[in-house]
Each structure stands twice: as C-alpha cells, then as structure tokens.
Amino acid sequence: MIRQSWWKILAVLLLVYTFVAGLLVPLKPGIAEVSPRAFKAGSEVEMTVTGYNSMYSKAKNDLNAWLKLSGENAKDERVLKASSIQVINDRTLKLAFKLPEYLPSESKDDVCSLILDSPVDGAIVLPEGIALTQDSVNFQEGLDLWSVDKIIHLNVNSGLTFPYRSVLYETIRNQYYHVPLWFAMLFLFLFSVGFSVRYLRTFDADADHRTLALNRAGFAFGILGLITGAIWAKYTWGAYWSWDVKQNMTAVALLIYAAYFILRGAFQDEEKKARLSAVYNIFAFAALIPLIFVIPRLTDSLHPGNGGNPAFGKDDLDNTMRMVFYPAGIGWTLLGFWIAAIAYRIEKLQSKLLDA
C-alpha cells in the first residue's frame, strides 16, 4: 500500500521519538530570579531566590549556598557561605549572608556569582549575577575575610535533563523542531541539484520531475523554518526579524528558489523548461554556497556559535540534547523526502497523462 516503506516507517518512528523525548524530558533546575541583586559590603543581607524546576523543600536541610568572587588570579577560591537558608516552598528560597567589611578586589564595586547546591537538583550557578559595592578598598583584608569558607563538595544532577538557559527557558526544545527544518531543506536542495545534473547528462524527463518535487518540498520546509524561526526570535531576541545574518540568508535562499519556480512558469515547451531550469538550479545552488557556508561564518550573528563557527556551541547542545537532536534531524529530513516523493509521483502521473 505504501511504496518502499522502510524509510517512511523510520521517519515516523524517529519523529515520534523526537516529539516524546523532546517534549517530556524536563529542563535542568535553574535560578530564574534573585532579588535584590545589589548589596553593600559590611552588612547582613537577605535575598530571595526564585528557582525554575527546583525541589527546594525536598532537600530542606542539605541545601548550601555560596557567593563566589572571581579575581584575576583565581587560584584561591574567594567564597562566602550563606549564614542561613530558609525554604519557603519548592520554588522560593530566602538566603542570608554576612557580608564582610572589605572585598578582595581593587575597586569599589565587583560582581559575584551565586552557587546553590542541593542533593536533589544538583549544583546551580548564577554567573556574574550579583553586584557588590564597598566604601573603601583594602585588598589584603578582603582576601583574608573571603578565604574562610571553602566549597568542599558539589552535587551533580544525574537525571535526564535539557540545559537551562535564562533567555531560552523551555524554547530550547525548538532545537528539535525549528533547526532540523533547515537541515531537511538543505538536503532536499542538494539532491535536487544532483537530479539536475542527471537531467543534463541524460535528458530524461524523470530527473526533471524529481528535481521539481524536491525543490517544492525544500521550499515549503524553508518557509516553515523562516516562520518558526521568526516566532522563536520574537520571544528570545525580542523581534520577529532581527536583521540576523542567518535570517537574511534564508530569505535570500527562498527568493532564489521562488525565482526558479517563476523561471519554470516562463516556458511552455516542456523540454526547454526542464533544460533551462536545471541549468539555473545548479547555478543557483552554487551561488547559495557562499551564502550558507561562508558569509555566516564571518559575520556576527545572534544564532549560537557564530563569528568563526556556525555550528552549535558546546554549551547549547549537550549530550542529552544530542540524543534527541540527531534523530530529529534525520526524522525531519526523511519526512521531507517522503513529501517530495509523493509530489514526484503526482508529477510523473501528470506527464504520463499529457503524453497519452
């Protein structure tokens, strides 16, 4: 009933896995908010910590918190342990610190990180999140005051989780739904170029039908990638269109393929249409290569890992995410080929009907 079905079954299985694992695995616990965020040295201070996905009441008495200053020679740890930790509920904590008179710092203000350690959630760091000020500078005194406490042991969260990012939150899951559309598009276009080359070698109309079907599916995936990307961008970067180099490049790629469809529409004769559009398809894909692989590497981008390397940063794709991301990429690409295959069969039927 379904032709050559094994890879279609594989596509469905991979996508089901992508949806189940991609949506069900929780985010790693994180610190959503700390208030207030600025303190003065030499006073007893209190701050409210709001957690994300945290289980504070479960870990009640085993919680530990430190403020950590990073100096130029950070060989020696400069930490200060919380004097009291009060658990309000699973998501809220009240921390108190006795801030010493002096900071181990050469200037009047400095920033420190907050480290929260729990046997349930694992250790969580809020990097450079808290501002400290002092009235007068005394480096040596500050160093002595901040060297009393030590971080002896940090727990590790061993559960299956996705990384917590304060801008992304749950949208980090879009990595399995938005990014693979782009992969699928590239593969579809790549194969369509292959069939264009085959057409120019054999002048077999079948290769032209395949090229057209692959380009249609690739174009559809490109549009979807652009729209989903715009929505994701709205809620992480603040605007639907941020003039980001990759957004612009995708838009240009889509313009090129829209031109391909217009070119096909300009000819009546089937053979001429197939030949000229195959030539344009190869030429256009070649012009796309610097657009996709060269310029994004040289331009600053909001996308992760840019300015030298457009791949994902180490922090943005950990091993748990890889376990979902790679199957997702394969699954979406196979789905794209399935759609293209159906479009191709319709195209073939149509040409048979025209010949008859």
Next chain:
Amino acid sequence: MTWNRLLLVGLLTLLIQQMAFAQQAASGDFLRSIGHIYVVVAVILIIFIGIVLFLIYLDRKLTKLENQIKQNE
C-alpha cells in the same frame, strides 16, 4: 470539493488564532507563561499547519488528475 476543504482549514486556522489571542488577552502574556513553553507549541502548530497546507496542495493536484483520467475514459 477541494474548495470546501480549503475553507474548512482556513476556518480552523482562524479559530486557533482566535483562541490564542483570546487566551493572550485573558492572561497578559500567554506565550511567555510556564517558561515560554507555548512558543514551542506555536512552532509545532505552524509546522503542522504548513504540512497540512502542502497536503492540500497535493490533494488538489491529484483531484485534477483524477478528473482528467475520468474525461479520457
């Protein structure tokens, strides 16, 4: 028949949009609630609608072919 189907999908899309807007109006910033999870939902929904639209496009083409075959007979 295909036009009916198109109309149906169009109405459905409108309905979903209306629902989203209604909820947004009701609770301040709906899409940002619960760790922005509804952004993921919106993305998946758009992909689904996109694939359905492509299916409709293929369906219309097939209907045309079927009619042609019928005429030839």
Next chain:
Amino acid sequence: MNFFSQIGILLRKELVLELRMGYAISGILLYVLSTVFIVYSAFFQGVTNPMLWITLFWIILLFASVNAIVKSFVQENGNRQLYYYTLLNPTAVIVSKMVYNITLLFLLSLLTWGALAFMVGNQINEFSGFLLALFLGSVGFSILFTFVAAISSKADNNSTLLAILSFPLVIPILMTLIKLSVSATGVLEDTSAIQDIGILIAIDLMLAGLALVLYPFLWKD
C-alpha cells in the same frame, strides 16, 4: 579556427556592433548620469556618510549593469544565433561576452565613481583598494548577469526575468563588495579586507567555472 582566435573575433564583433548601434552604449551612459543627478538632487546637502555613499554607488552600478548586460543577448536575433551555432565553440561565445562585459562594467563603474565624486563628493580615500573592489565587482557582476541573461533570453519577457533571477544571486557578491568598499573609505580600520578579497575571488572563479560548464546546455535550441 582555434579557441582564442574565435574569442578575438567575437570580441571585435561585439565592439563593432556596440559602436554601430551607438544608442545602446550612450543609453547606458545617460542612465548612469541621470541616476547620479537624481541622487544629487535628492541629497542636495551632499552625501557625507561614507556608508550611504557606498550603498548608493553600488545600487546605481547594480542597475546600470543589469541594463547594460541585458542587451548583450537581446541584440542577437535567432538567425544569428543559429549561424554561430554552426560555426563556433559555445565556450568561446560565452567567454567573449563575459570578457567584453567585464571591460564594459569596469569602465562603467569608473564613470559612476567619477560622476558621483563630481556631483556629490568623493568619499574614497584608498584608491588602489577601491579600484580592486571595482574590478572584482565588475568581474562578478558580468559573469553572473551574462549567464543569467543567457537563460532569460530564452524566455519572452526577459528583462524582468533577468532581474528576478539574478538579484537574489548577486546579494552575496554585493554584501562582500560593500564591506570591502567601506574599508576603502579609510574611515574604519578593517582587518578583514584580505579575507573579503579572497571570498570575492573564490565566488568569481566558482561562478565562472560553472558558467563555462553549463553554457553549452543553454546554447542549443
């Protein structure tokens, strides 16, 4: 008749045709001058922002190039194409057209620069760098536009089709050219100029290679 003598003859033919139909080349010259005059009238205080100057320059040049190159296939009617087909190597035809267009566009870009400098003021301080950008730009534009013009000349409404087909393709070249030209204004210290030149040369070579391989398929009708 070998390959290079074919190119020589074709180049001479292009020149003779161009001079005989003087309205084509003078039309382009007038096009550039009147566009520069429009820019002058629109920015009557003068363009002092180098970025704006460069953008205006490349946009004027882009449209002038399209107008100059669309003619290179229009003025050849079908019968003459058939005549070439029986007589010549297709690669010689496309190479001669590209070489001719590169020269034409380079002269055109010099003219645009001169006109713009005369009317709205010059913003370029590093002449050699900008000349290199102009040359690489004319090479890229002419390879791309000549090839796409060859495709679109097979359809009826070909000047619109040429714009639709070629503008998205020209964007990477244009972006790199604008980046390179900004460093030629001497306003910003740009360390990546060498890299940009490398990219432009790579794009030009790749497009030229593909155009030579693919043109024989456009040729026969």
